Amino acid sequence: MMKRFVYADNSATTKISDAVFNEMLPWLKEGYGNASSIYALGREAGFAVERARKQVADALGAQPSEIYFTGCGSESDNWAVKGAAHKLAAKGKKHIITTVFEHHAILHTCQALEKEGFEVTYLPVYENGIVRVQDVENAIREDTALVTIMYANNEIGTIQPISQIGALCREKNVWFHTDAVQAVGNVPIDVKEQNIDMLSLSGHKIHAPKGIGVLYMKKGIVIPNLIDGGGQERGRRAGTENVASIVALGKAIELACEDIPGRIAKVSPMRDKIIDALSKIPYSRVNGDRERRLNGNVNMSFIGAEGEALLLSLDLAGICASSGSACTTGSLDPSHVLLAIGLSHEVAHGSLRITINEDNDQADIDHIIQTVPQVVEKLRAMSPMWED
Amino acid sequence: MMKRFVYADNSATTKISDAVFNEMLPWLKEGYGNASSIYALGREAGFAVERARKQVADALGAQPSEIYFTGCGSESDNWAVKGAAHKLAAKGKKHIITTVFEHHAILHTCQALEKEGFEVTYLPVYENGIVRVQDVENAIREDTALVTIMYANNEIGTIQPISQIGALCREKNVWFHTDAVQAVGNVPIDVKEQNIDMLSLSGHKIHAPKGIGVLYMKKGIVIPNLIDGGGQERGRRAGTENVASIVALGKAIELACEDIPGRIAKVSPMRDKIIDALSKIPYSRVNGDRERRLNGNVNMSFIGAEGEALLLSLDLAGICASSGSACTTGSLDPSHVLLAIGLSHEVAHGSLRITINEDNDQADIDHIIQTVPQVVEKLRAMSPMWED
Amino acid sequence: MLYSDKVLEHFAAPHNVGELPDADGVGEVGNAKCGDIMKMYIKVDDGKISDVKFKTFGCGAAIATSSIATDMIKGASIEDALKLTNSAVVEALDGLPASKVHCSVLAEQAVKAALADYYRKQGVDPTPIVGEIGECEACHNL
Amino acid sequence: MLYSDKVLEHFAAPHNVGELPDADGVGEVGNAKCGDIMKMYIKVDDGKISDVKFKTFGCGAAIATSSIATDMIKGASIEDALKLTNSAVVEALDGLPASKVHCSVLAEQAVKAALADYYRKQGVDPTPIVGEIGECEACHNL
């Protein structure tokens, strides 16, 4: 059998698409001018940055002047949450509402703020991995500065009721931020209609390169800078503009958002085929709501098969997948997301995340469906706790 | 006459060199794995990041574990200064020493800290653009948390007495940070010998791409994170590793530092030729010490010729140069650096920065030497204040 | 600094540069400290601006606005020249970066100052006609 | 997670996997909550470990350390097997990531636990010989 290579970890990162690569290449090579410089080489770079800003704005239903380029999704999250907290603390608002299963870029930021004296409410997400709007409403207080709730979870792919939360926050006059890093391109987003005040996204999840992000901030929202310095990004985010990556992100978001229903129609049947097939493995379970989930997300647990061993075995079979989020590899703790939806430590240790997209085909799916049961079987046979 | 193109704004940004581009390309294309992922595609990316970390460490005389990749030089500066300030404030140390002519990434950061209640001493740099060690010593107090002084100034290229300041800070037991964004590759740096506790650098100044930086932090220095989140960079700087740019920076710093004396020997005579030739223009002056300056930096003022008009005219002649720093274009204020060395507003408005490097040749220099006097002449003729 | 092609064209080859030794009105606005000075010379014949020249010390936008403003009033009646606004100048240049709008104000003021000088030379008090010529706002913020 | 080639080799094709139904000593360490359990079976002949097998539930490093640790004691005298340290295991694997060193501790403990069981079955109190088999430090930090 020829060894097949199947990349099924698209929530960790994606391959730069050819269209995006071709768009960015001239700005890495000949178009190296500083976008703030006055000569032609710089002006052209400046115009390219502004075109990309427009592309991002159009994809989100925002104005270009509301788009700020950052160095990554984590930076956007940190800026939004720390910025809002510090801004509104001056008005006596020192309470933040979030969920227990946010990405660490939000959770660790909230924990850092707690050390500074802020109070944070971590809402539960129940067995289906979806926060309840009523819980948000109950948690809002006089001194609530910010609600920050992710659009779609990066591990179990569950999509949150963002429009309702947005409407609620607008009504209650509380700022609302959403980490949409996993949602962009998979869910139609309109920041105006959905009453989103701030939104984070990251290029490398949508076929742009790593190391470029965006923070959308609604006109009128002014928070302290995270990175002070030169006058770039209208004085709100310093650092020489990363022109090539900005151009790439502009193109990538345009492509990602041009046919979201088409993507869902193509990818979700493949996702369901995997879930249905792997559900036949004894002692398995699907994590997170089956319907309200990202079109490419499969997250399952197999008791008796440890997650990392599963991944290494799949790698030997040419399949790239993950268990929990990539950035917590190296930690011994089981996924906080899986614990949040009620899994025990034991079960959480044996979980697998497969994230496919439109670049995957049926042959990939078949390879996954064939391989995973064999690998689970092999590991269980090696386990001292397992009895058939 | 064929139109010549001369890029002479290398302190604003540099062209990615072919060697660097070729090194990074595979990581933009096929090697797209997340460096924290466990499968082969991710592991290879992880190893590439660690190789680059070693290259950076070797170039600075540091340990790889002391190197942290960031999103740009400005982020490194912000992290170092805000981090040190917040860390040491807990010990009652709320005083920072810097100079009046730092890059805005330091100056605006210091101003933000002043608003939070920190006290900042801005040391003078005198007519030659060089801070005095005695002034640093006099400024150090019981409650001084940090001395942050740039290694080489980005506008006038003057090199500061970093070794002496490092020794002084070590003796006085005060943390010492230096913004070495302009110095790397132009001045031999050894953080251990020079007693540097923290050092910022940026890729795009040494032929790596924009949007990648480094903060060196000596072992034992622990400051709060600027960007909280995943476990990347040993838990101290979150965000999916920008593998391609990190690899590029590793290669770029290796190349930049492999023959610094050779670079100086090649470039500084070209610099001197420009300075000598342009000094013949009446009512001109050289800004900053003539000896203790970067090998590629020319900074001069021509009374009666406004800076921006000078640049646009040079652009028409195919020469890319700047006036002040690129990131403050758009501001009406004359350069704070030129005011710091005692120029009047009027004179500061008429300044020109030409920054060459080893990619420039004699023909470039000749084109500059021919063109600048003509342009100055033309603008003076157009000025209502100028009488020959 | 995103200048339009129009701005760059006028900068590269500004129209009406120079002085008019026999000018009927001369106006100078701005100051060297803030980095922009415009001096405008007009010749008036039969209530029309028959010729106009300028000299400017300043940035690219200052030179471009001087150039286009002189174009816009050349041949115009005094009444029409008085109606020249900075926004008309900005529009004629296909826009200016926000930080450079003050240059267009300067151009409008330079025209007004030259006209005021013309009236003054005619023995007419210009203030009711031309208005007060203040300093540009940007200047005050320096 | 930067595993050496050696770790990956042992993970891909672990040596000595299985059970020994007629084992002279069996040791189990770790717990499912922290995610790693190792069970080791030894056969002893003439004071030598004539055969050894293991079963492990755990990460790649846990499986690789089990595999190499069984290799290292197979055919060795009981005395030498008792001297097996976790650092010898790490070294034999060309290193382990810091967060995975505990797995090598587990492997050392599994060997000791099997030997302790062997002594116990011989009616000898293992504690003075094998020492106390505590839980691994990493476990306690959970």
Ligand SMILES: Cc1ncc(COP(=O)(O)O)c(C=O)c1O
């Ligand atoms: C001295 C100095 N510090 C900091 C920076 C900021 O670097 P970056 O543009 O990578 O943020 C620059 C250049 O822009 C610089 O010249």
Ligand SMILES: Cc1ncc(COP(=O)(O)O)c(C=O)c1O
């Ligand atoms: C939901 C979510 N938020 C934030 C991030 C951080 O993005 P970045 O890696 O660009 O910092 C990620 C991915 O890593 C994510 O999945």
Ligand code: FES
């Ligand atoms: S005329 Fe001086 S800034 Fe406007």
Ligand code: FES
């Ligand atoms: S054995 Fe459980 S973490 Fe070490």
